[in-house]
Amino acid sequence: PNRASTKAQGVGSAPVNIALSKYWGKRDAVLNLPQNGSVSISLPGLGSETQLKPAVAQDSVWLNDQQLDASAPFAKRLSEFLNLFRTAEVPFFEVVTQNSVPTAAGLASSASGYAALVLALDDLFDWQLPMTQLSLLARMGSGSASRSLYPGFAIWHAGQQGDGLDSFAEALDAPWPEFCVGLVEIDVAEKPVGSTAGMQQTTAACALYQAWPAQAERDKAVIIDAIRAQDFSRLGATAEHNALSMHATMIASWPPLLYWQAESVIAMQQVWTLRQQGVEVYFTMDAGPNLKLLFLAAQKKAVSAAFPGLKVIEPFSS
Template sequence: MLKGSARAHTNIALIKYWGKANEDLIIPMNNSLSLTLDAFYTETTVTFSEELTTDIFYLDDTLQDEKGTKKISRFLDLVRKKAACPLFAEVNSYNHVPTAAGLASSSSGLAALAAACNQALQLDLSDRDLSRLARRGSGSACRSIFPGFVEWQKGNSDETSFAEVVPSSGWENELAMLFILINDQEKDISSRDGMRKTVETSAFYDGWLQTTTQDLASAKIAIHAQDFEKLGTVTENNALKMHGTTLAAVPPFTYWSPDSLKAMNAVRKIRAAGLPCYFTMDAGPNVKVLCQRKDVAQLKEKLTHYFADEQLITAFSGPGITYL
């Protein structure tokens, strides 16, 4: 019996990854940049055993069906091949984050699984190689291997597509992200399907790709200069452009709900009144608000005029992989 356990935290992209250049290897069309957060995380234990005749996957103590286990088995096949290990595995995963609601549960889930497998099978992977392995499970998972600000280098092969820390002199510890939970239900269109539809059919997609390189450069300059306004502005603009591409897909679709728009407008009003804060959204209706740590209490108080207190969750910069 070979056993490993790990914890990984979610990350939220400030400069988005949207679209794959290679579906099988999960190589993205553009580089992305994220902030790993402390509030949401996944803890996973994997046990490879001669007694098992198939892979078994429990999510929050609920046995998953064949469809739910398929993605996990595909990932385990990669690990088994790498380790020359023929054994089936039991995976027990606890998501301290709503699944498939645009809160980056796949980033923490697959990063935790990759790290647990690394421990169980004694693969001794470097952080870079662990990032590459996690990427094969879920693209954004490659960024959850690391703490703080992280850039995913898109690369052009399995070897060259990985994440790495963006030096920031600890500035990430002066920032915070406030989550506005609009809906924690599973979304209608998965990130994977949404990306594919957008890349194949959206009239706006080329424009998105042409501007992400400059957005990324601006974000890294802002981090180096510790310029919050510059980082916030490019974060918000990049998110709006990403969501704009879905409106021009065929057929058009959106991850926004009426309350998503309400949240975005609330952030604009609070900012116009003098409190610096900027929103971002992933493939789901929930809105995340980037702010400075010193402003969290004030921002939360202002947002309670629009949303219930239990809809507001505060997150700060989080750690990379932890072995349990």
């Protein structure tokens, strides 16, 4: 949709998001069309800020003040995505991104990164596209980026069409001031198997995966209802079960894919102990060893006491 009114620079920023009901598996790997829909919560204050400028001879990508080698997988994937947007006037791009999350540590920096980039493209070319259209474009960069266009809760509709025009995320406008997310950092080193490869491995070689898309759609619906009803117990239990079910499909693929470390399991058991003690806290986990805790503000003290160094984010408290 490029028009002639290109600016000297476009800017965009977007938060990371944590899926409460997860995206795992693609029905189209080129367009990033998912096997199932998902629901997320965005984490304000953690994310990406991107500046985008036209360039003359080649793309250049800067991440946290360091220029990436053009042959680095991350830079190559970004350049492939940018192929969708090149014009005679803007044959190449300079992308300068600051990430306030550890890159590739299961904290979804690709989600905030591609969402911020699409907002920067919208600004640079002055498209003024609606958010659902920008979400669709962000999805083509990284599936979970479709959800990072929005603050608060977001729903990514899997869609049914082969062209993906019905696969985008929308805001679920249901502020929940008491809602808290706690980040338990087990290890922030780059993960050995990225999500794209991990999904491919799971869908190709796991019989248990057959059951996943239907469960994920059911969980998504339950979580949307629970958010609307502010039924925290239902939300937490469904989110934790959804995450463990997703990890079960990974573990049951061959070769096995296990993102957990010993400390991850210890932290899960700590969560279960807290629940037995009457502290209502649940966890979710993504393609990495870190836990994300879900609890309400009334439990913040108890949860923080059990997890020293816990980073607590309150998505709806300004």
